[in-house]
Amino acid sequence: MNSIGTGPVDSQHAVTLIVNGSNSKQICRIHYHFGEFGNYSLMVKNLHNNILQFSCNIIINQNPFNSNLPIFFAFLIYVVIFSILMLGQFCMNIELIRNWLYKKMNPRETDRLINSELGSPSRADSIGSDLPASVWSSGPSLHRLRSLDTFRGLALIIMVFVNYGGGKYWFFKHQSWNGLTVADLVFPWFVFIMGTSISLSLSSMLRRGCSKWKLLGKILWRSLLLFLIGVIIVNxxxxxxxxxxxxxxxxxxxxxxxxxxxxxxxxxxLFAKPVPDNSTLEIPCPALRDILPYWPQWLFMMALETVWLCLTFLLNVPGCPNGYLGPGGIGDFGNYPNCTGGAAAYIDHVLLGEKHIYQHPSSNVLYQTTVAFDPEGILGTINSVIMAFLGLQAGKILLFYKDQHRQIMLRFCIWSVVMGVISAVLTECSKDEGFIPVNKNLWSISYVTTLSSFGFVLLLLIYYLVDVKKVWSGSPFFFPGMNSILIYVGHEIFENYFPFKWKMQDAQSHSEHLAQNLIATSLWVFISYVLYRKRIFWKI
Known part of the structure; x- marks a missing residue:
């Protein structure tokens, strides 16, 4: 008897197709990785009219589309654009070309300078000179670590790109539950570098003699503004x-x-003291001079993490097993359909109410969950604090080992290894089988240690290229890093307006989605560059 059935299959990962007979006995099993937009047939054929022998074959009716080609072409386009910009920058560094261009753009000013025998204008004298941000920022030191703004800008630009859709590629979307994609990397890195900036900025202001009470007022005000702006944006x-x-x-x-x-x-x-410029402190173990003086902070963080562990694994959640970290829905064979997120979701439902948290979590696509779950909930904020504190530690390294590039990079490397080892122990080097899997929705502690390990390595590389060897200026990420709040708020508010979005001819096309998302993201980079040149910075 012949029968035909149709249906979609997942092209993100390889899938296993199983065909059972009328007696529920398996007669066919095949493992295959289907391509995107391909058309396939599974042919199950009885061999020699033997009810015990069947053959399974995948037949390609329509070849799949190579969905990675748009990314390749986009990469080539950006390489050409950056090459042209670098060539232009190189030409501008040649005095003859620079003076000729300046004369063509400002002929009257050039004639005046020549007639007054003042000589040709230097690059620093030009109106559009690219002065370092520290020249107009407050503080006694004119030195600014461009690597921090570059790191922040890199995280922000990737965040904007994935928020706009990431070209509809699965690896630019948040993971449904356990595991990591590109989209899961950027928010923790932003939190990490925020902690680094806190360390540097507070130390600088304390050295200038700012009152702690005055600084506390600024912290309270900034926190309140950020919270209110966030509520307005997400609603x-x-x-x-x-x-x-x-x-x-x-x-x-x-x-x-x-x-x-x-x-x-x-x-x-509460516990910080202004670090002197020579960063010499008399402590028993000089190798730990960036840690031992701040032992009360470490005790507080350990206590905070203990609270997270106790609530996560010991809190009694009605209808759910203690310590449940699963997605609910059809996950875990559908045994806990209403337990999405375990204790994290339960706390949000009790304290905030079901209608005041996110209604469409990433888990509902794959696991068909039906309960509300917020990936930025209350319990996960504890580990967000831990992430920022690790970034704070990176800032202390920069303060205590100022201009000691080798020591700074060595300690970044050590911290990365330590965090990586902790992650390996917690996850047992697996996606789902460890003690605490890496999970962005829950902001699990293994997620924090893993991303902080990556964060230390990334900061090390950027610091080495931008501030040590100075072979990279940090462009174009440096510019949005200098105006991060404005760029983030702006991209959220104007997300659905032209030229950041337009009606597409083919909503299924990766090419059109990718072009739209890259153009929108590039526009924000350009806007941040214009604001930088105009010396306009939105600081909260």
Missing amino acids: PNYCLGPLSWENLRIPGVLQRLSCTYFVVAVLEL
Whole structure:
């Protein structure tokens, strides 16, 4: 008897197809990685009219599309653009070309300078000179670590790109539950570098003699503003009427940044002392001079992590097993359909209410979950604080080992290895089988240690290239890094407006999605560059 059935299959990973007979006995099993937009047939054929012998074959009716080609072409286009910009920068460094161009653009000014025998204008005298940000920033030192702004800008630009859709590629979307994609990397890195900046900025202001009470007021005000802006951004329909406030989402990215910043900054303000320029402190173990003086902070962080572990694994969640870290829905064979996130979701439901948290988590696509779950919830904020504190530690290394490039990079490397080893132990080097899997939705401690390990390595590389060897200026990421809050808020508000978005001819096309998302992201980089040249910075 012949029968035909049709249906879609996953092209993200290889899948196993199993065909059972009428008696539920397996008669066919085949493992195959299907290509995107391909058309296939599974032919199950009885051999020699023997009910015990069958053959399984995949027949390609329509060849799949190579979905990576748009990425390759986009890469080539950006390589050409950056090559042209670098060539232009090289030409501008040649005095003859620079003076000729300046004369063509400002003929009257050039004639005046020549007639007054002042000589030709130097690069520093030109109106558009690219002065370092520290020239107009407050503080006694004119030196600014461009690597920090570059790191922040890199994380921000990737965040903007994935928020806009990432070309509809699965690796630019958040992982459904356990594991990592590119989209899962950037937010923790932003939190990490925020902690680094806290260490440097507070130390600088304390050296200038700023009162701790005054700094506490600034911290409170900045945290409040970040939280309020975040609430407005994640609730675009808040102005439709009073009823919309009943479904107001409270957690969000800026809200988590606000709470994280407040805890880490206040903790640093309570125990920190201004680090002198020579960074010499009399302590028993000089090798730990960036750790031992701050032992109260470490005790607080350990206590905070203990709270997370106890709530996660010991809190009694109705209808769910203690310590449940699964996605719920059809995960775990559908045994716990309403337990998505375990204790993390339960705490949000109790303290915030179901209608005030995120209604469409990434887990509902693959695991068909039906309960609300917020990836920026209350419990995960504890580990966000830990992430920022590790970034704070990177800032202390930069302070205590100022201009000692070898020592700074060595300690970054050591911290990366330590965090990596902790991650390996917690996850047992597996995606789902470890004690605590890497999970962005839960902000598990293994997620924090893994991403902080990556963060130390990335900061080491950028620091080496930008501030030590100075072979890279940090462009183009440096510019959005100098205006991170404005770029993030702007990209959220104008996400659905032209020229950042337009109606596409083919909604299934990776090429059109990728072009739209890259153009929108590049526009924000250009806007940040213009703001930098105009010396316009939005600081909260």
